[in-house]
Amino acid sequence: MTRISGRIVTPDAIIPGHLELDGELIAAIVPDDGVGDDVIVPGFVDLHCHGGGGHTFTTGSFLAAKEAAAFHLRHGTTTMLASLVSSPFELMRSAVSAFQPLVDDGTLAGIHFEGPYLSEVRCGAQNPAHLRDPSMSEIKDLIKIGEGAVRMMTVAPELPGALEAISYLAEHGVLAAVGHTDATYDQTHAGVAAGATVATHLFNGMRPPHHREPGPVVGLLSSTIVCELIADNIHLHPGMLAFAARSTGPDRAVLITDAMDATGMPDGRYELGGQEVVVADRVARLAHNGSIAGSTLTMDVALRNAVAAGLPLVDAARMASTTPARLLGLSDRLGALQPGLRADLVVLTPDLTRRTVLRAGEAL
Incomplete structure (x- = not known):
């Protein structure tokens, strides 16, 4: 004992x-x-992570994924999804096959596809060359070959075919997430009604709220959906983090890293989804337009930042572990x-x- x-x-x-x-x-x-x-x-449960320690999930490499998971494990993330960015279907398919053994042995809890079914207007650091409307044939194929490995997919609900895709994902045990979206308030609620249960990094990659058209941020906060929050004090001001978490409560908010391979590495030039990223003083930005491109955050720091923002430690721990474990259907373990x-x-x-x-x- x-x-x-x-x-x-x-x-x-x-x-x-x-x-x-x-x-x-x-x-x-x-x-x-x-x-x-x-x-x-x-132990922390991270639903949204693209890599760390110089290794990325986004290329579909088995060895890189194994090393990225090991890096975040050393920082307390004992359960995680491997998040990819918008990619050609061939890469998405090969990544599922490559990561399947890591899901089977428990290194990963599954795969999260952040794209490619996203809004071009709100693509952020997603590569616009790979964006497209939801494809039911692609989605069905990924779920079939994954045999349970595909656990989450981010979709912009205003796109043609998006509501059908969201419903299909929900019916087949995949978390449908609303993100990188220019949806109206009503379109956002339609996505939730279709079966979406997660908001991908609330505020980031979304139309800002307006008092005459609340848009996706208020639509998601006013729904039953669970909201991801990047607690790096860069994507969200600490006051906005605290506001969102208090609006939802700890059972409807999760802390995520949205980390990329530059996490834990020196400042310099990196790559994300075929685009060059420059990291300076912990901030990752696309080289060609300055858009924020993921984070250099780890979950231990995210917890500390959430508490520093004024959230009770008990609530922050629920957001970092208990609530995301429930979303993944793992709360009995x-x-x-x-x-x-x-x-x-x-x-x-x-x-x-x-x-x-x-x-x-x-x-x-």
Whole structure:
């Protein structure tokens, strides 16, 4: 029996005490006031990540994906989706086949296709050369060959065929996400009614709100959808992060990294979806037009930034672990510090700096 001591952050409270681990599982939480000031949170669950440590998911390379997942695991992300960007169908198809073994062995929880069925007006750092209207034949083929590996797909709901695509995704166990969209308020709600359950990086890649046409941001906040938030203090001002999280509550908000391969690497020139990216002082931008191109964020820093923005630690931990685990249908296995769940956890110093990571009870 392994014992981990500190202030244990559960979905409802912070409990000073010990976590008792029995192999891969949490056996018990034992309250005890004399355990020091270390903070123990559940292993992070990142729904939206393109790479890290100099390695990318976006080219469909098995080895690069394995290394990118390992990099983020060292920063506390014990469960993650591999996110691709808008690409030719041949690359999408080959990536599913390449990543399938990593899904099977638990390195990845699945694949997220951020595109190519996105708005050209709100494409952000997505390569416009690869954007197109939703193709049911492509979607059906990806789901079929993935055999459960395809877990999320971002779609702009105003595009021709988008509502049919969203419904099909939802009916086949794939999270349909609304993002990179110029949709009206009503078009956004139509996407939610069709089955969308996630908002891809709320605010970013979306028409800004206006009091006479609220657009997708207000449409998503006013729905039942779960909203991704990039907590790097670059994509979102801390005040906007706190506003959105308080508007939704921790059961309708998730922290994500949207990280690219430059995460954890020196400033310099990188590539994303066939476009050159320049990273300077942690900020990634397309070389040709200056659009923000993903982040250099890790989930441990995202949690710390969310708390610094004024969110309670319990809520921030739910947004970083519990809520995304529920979305993926994994809450009976992971995403919280509770007896019977897998012993995925991150030990943080009192100032929320990462100290130790355990996955399935095994320290890294």
